[in-house]
Structure formats: structure tokens, C-alpha cells
Amino acid sequence: MARYLVNRVAAMAGILLLVCLFTYAVFFLFSPDPAVQICGKTCTPERIDQIRDNLGLDQPFWSQFLTFLKGIFVGRSYGDGVSAVQCSAPCLGYSFQSSQPVTDMMLQRLPVSATVAIGAAVLWLLGGVSAGLLSAVREGTWVDKTLTGLTLGGMSIPNYVLALVLQYVLVVRLQWLPFPQAVPFSDDPVQWFLNFVMPWIVLAVGYAAAYTRLTRANVIDTLQENFLRTARAKGLAPRLVWRRHALRPALTPVVTVFGMDFAGLLGGALITETVFGLNGVGKLAADSIAKNDQPVIMGVTLLAAFFVVIGNVVVDLVYTVIDPRVRVGT
Amino acid sequence: MNGPAQNLLEVSDLTVSFPTATGHTDVVSHLDLTLEKGGALGIVGESGSGKSLTSLAIMGLLPGKARRSGSIRFAGDELTTMSESALRRVRGDRIAMIFQDPLSSLNPYYTVGAQIQEAYRSHRKGVSRRQARQVSIEAMERVHIKDAARRVDDYPHQFSGGMRQRVMIAMALSTEPELLIADEPTTALDVTVQAQILELLEEIRRETGSGLILITHDLAVVSEITDHIVVMRYGECVERGPVEAVFSDPQHAYTRDLLDAVPRIDDDIAALRTPGRAGEAT
């Protein structure tokens, strides 16, 4: 078990390193000269040279990459002498636009993305799994058919369309929700909560649809399993047959998918955050792409990769607990 | 109703049918079976002849679409008119079943111990965990699983095919059923293991005095441990009788074909088929 853990963590570190390398290479090769960008319109060649020197842009690729990695783990400094700027670990550089440390920018926005992700996850898990169960139990009836239709709709409607429709219906027509205003939680918790309701729904709908489908298919498959026949042949009450023998095998795959999906969302829900003007990591990514703010783009890319890789490992570990067949060392 | 000589199981005029596009097809038709207390009955027939559906019909576990008619009397009680909850008290307690593929018939998520004691706990109210665990260990010992006290906490995938089938048998035994239905219990196993499992079934029947219905497509298997046999084809019984009689003097061409198709050279059968040498069989 311990060895398995060590292996997993080592593999995870390796993958993250590759992601770093790849991302860095892409930006190194395909981006316009950052020095020109930082310098702005009124710029002298001397100034550009100085910036290049500060950022280490005159160094070869590998040397720049190693400095970048070093920044993440132990921090680095830009320039030298009295004008040197110390960037402490984890250092991902400074925004070309605002000159803020990228790490700080992301950390500020992470709580918003996490709030969006957690709320949506609760909604889609509850909604998707229960709809899937209902659909499977009522397989072939009108309930099942209606849910299947809704699922199809939920999977095909684009987020931004759904967002607009919801805003129109819930805020303008029915006035169930107030007009969204940016407020900190401590000022007005109710308004804060209501602000998140629409993003949660919008984000959850697509996932809920996918989870309904997944749950339905898994439950129907599990009900065909021979061990269910065994359970019935033992004379167990239907309640027990369901709870012990059907649900656990049927819902295990949902755990995997959920881990991945949730981890993916911690790296920001680009469209939803942008549409609702929520200052999360996703909106940061969208803004920085629009302005070609390389350090920030790279930062959010790495952050997203980080969450996905961590999510993978967590899912694997959870799996060793819930599925005895993958338990190692037994 | 007919005193001490009452049969353990009397199936009469059992018909099972499935709906089709044009109406219904009978997959079991007008089948009669009789099993004495402590007797062993073999049901033989090729694939698709309706053997499994017959056993599921007895258990009341037919798929939802299937229709069943006829009478199934178990120890004097009519099963076909019994309520579902009364039937559940019979299932797994008084009639237990063993299935063909032991791996897929065991739930991969639970230890074999948990699965063995499940039937026992649901039929005997107020059993403590310790007692139930002890029952499962004893059941495993009875089917000769070595080191049962430790292996009780292992999962099905940690057992070999033959051992899994032993686990299935232990599961069926835990409640000391009056009737054991084994649907092709050895088909998924290799030949040497097959013999061991059959020997085990025979031993259990001797020791517990429970009735046994052994379903198979392999006549050699039936000949070893049952006393009566029913040959099925297309859902109908084509021949029935004591094993020796059917083997030595098959009436139906289909039975003769089955006998000829016995895949391995088996002294018992050769002896049985030649009336004069029947006594030499060991």
C-alpha cells in the first residue's frame, strides 16, 4: 500500500513536470516578444534590452525553463543589484498587464472558482444520480423516457444560452432572484448566496445530464449481474438487494467520473464565470488570453493541470477503498 | 397431505413462456418433476432446453416478462400461490441454489464471509455478528476450504474457480436447506476440479439428507451422483426414470444421442450401458 502510494505520487510529479515543460515550450516558441509587450508604446531599444535581461529572455530555452521551475519550488529574483525583485516560491512570474504576482492573482480568485464548483457539484450529484436511479428503476416507462429526453436537452444546451435564458426567466420575468451584485460574503450572505444560484444551475445542468445517463446505464447493467440473482436467491428483501448488491457496484464508476470533473472545475469554469462576471480562475484565464498575458495564461494552465493530476490520484486512492479488486497488497 | 412418504418437491404441468412478437413461446412446457425427501434428481438436456428456467421457476425468480403456470409443491406447500414475502422465507433458507459461474455469481465488493452469512442472518433473526461469522467459517470448513478462519475475510477474486464454487456451496449450506438446486455447478470448472465439486455435493447430501436437483448438460456428471434423471429437450421432458434404467436402455433417440456425446471415456458409463457389466462399475 505504501509503495503504491509512493509510486502514484512519483508518477504524478513526473506528469506535472511534463505539463510544465510542454506549456513552457509552447509559450517560448509561439509567443510574440514579451519585452515589447511589457514596454508598451513609448519604448526605447535600451529599455527593451533591459527588460529582456531582467526576465532572462536572452538565455537559452533550457536555462530559462530551469529558472522557471526553480521559481516554483524555491523562488527566484528578477534583475540584479539594487533593482532586483525577489519573487518567493511558488513563483510563477508577474502579469505583463498588472505587474501583480501571478500566484497571488490565482490565489485571490481560487475561492470563487471553488464556490462555483462545490455548489454546482452538490446540485449535479444530487440531481443526476437520483434522476439516473429513478430512470433505471422505471426503465421503459414514461418517467424514464421523459428523463432521457431532458438528459439529451441538458447535454446539448450551451452554457451561455442557458445562462441568458435563466437570467431572463428568474431575474427579469419571475423576479425570484435579485439582480446580481458583487458583495462579499461578510457584508450580505443572502445576496452573496443568491448571486451564485444561477452559475451553480448553469454549470450543473450539463453535468447532471451526463450523470443521469451514466447512473442509469450503470444501474441497468448491474441489475443484470449474476450476483444480483444470487442475492435474490438468498431470499433477501428487495431493499437489501438494492442497497447492498446493486447500488455499490452501480455507483462506483460515478465516483471516478466525479473526481475528474470536480478537479477539472477547480481550475476554473471559463464560460460560466465569464458570463456571470464572477472573478474566478476561469475568468482570469479568459481575460489573460484576450490580452495575451503569458505568465498568467501559463499560471492558470498549470493550476488546472495540477488539480486534474491531484484529482486522478485522489480518485485512485478512493478506488482502493471502495473496490476490493484494485486493493493492492491483499 | 400424504403423510410421511410425502415428496419434497412435486412439480406438475409447469409451463414457462415468454412473450414474442406474435404471441407466446413456451420455453418449458407441461413439465412434471418429482423429488423424494433426500433424493437426488438430475435434469439433463442440451443448451436452451429450459433447464435453468425450470430451476428459476421453482425459486420464483423468473425474469419479469416470463409467465408461469402449473403447480409447484414444496414439502406440501404450493409455491405458485404463495405471497412474495412468504416465498422469500423459503428462498435461501429451505431451498438454496448454486449457479453456474461462481465468479460472476459472487459480489466482488464483499468478502466471501459477508456473503455466506447474509442468507443466514436474514433468515435467522437476532443473530449476532460473531455467531454469523462463526456460521460462515463452519460452512467454509464443511466445503473443505483450508484455513477458513482467515479466508473468511478474503474477497471472491482472491479464490480460484473451484474454491469460488465451494464458497457458493458454503453459502447455500449455511441455512441447512431441505433442497439444493445446483444449476451446472461444474460447467465453468476444469475436469479435476469438477470431480471434486461433485464429490462434495454428494458428501453434503449424504451428511445433511437434503434433496438435490442437479442440472447439467453432461450425462457423466448426473450418473455419478443422482438416482433419478429427467431428460429435457425444447422445454419438454422426453425421458425420465432411474439413472441405471435410462443409461442402460434409453427409450428416446435424443437420450441415445446425449449418451453417445459423452465427451470423455468414462468407465462408469461404459459399464452402465452394457447391462451385463453393470455390476463391475466402481
Ligand SMILES: Nc1ncnc2c1ncn2[C@@H]1O[C@H](COP(=O)(O)OP(=O)(O)OP(=O)(O)O)[C@@H](O)[C@H]1O
Ligand atoms: N429472458 C428471456 N427472454 C426470452 N427467452 C428466454 C429468456 N431467457 C431464456 N430464454 C429462452 O428460453 C430457453 C431456455 O433457456 P434456459 O436458460 O432455461 O436453457 P438451459 O437449458 O439452461 O440452457 P444452458 O445449458 O445453455 O444453460 C432458451 O431457448 C432461451 O433462449
Ligand SMILES: [Mg+2]
Ligand atoms: Mg442454463
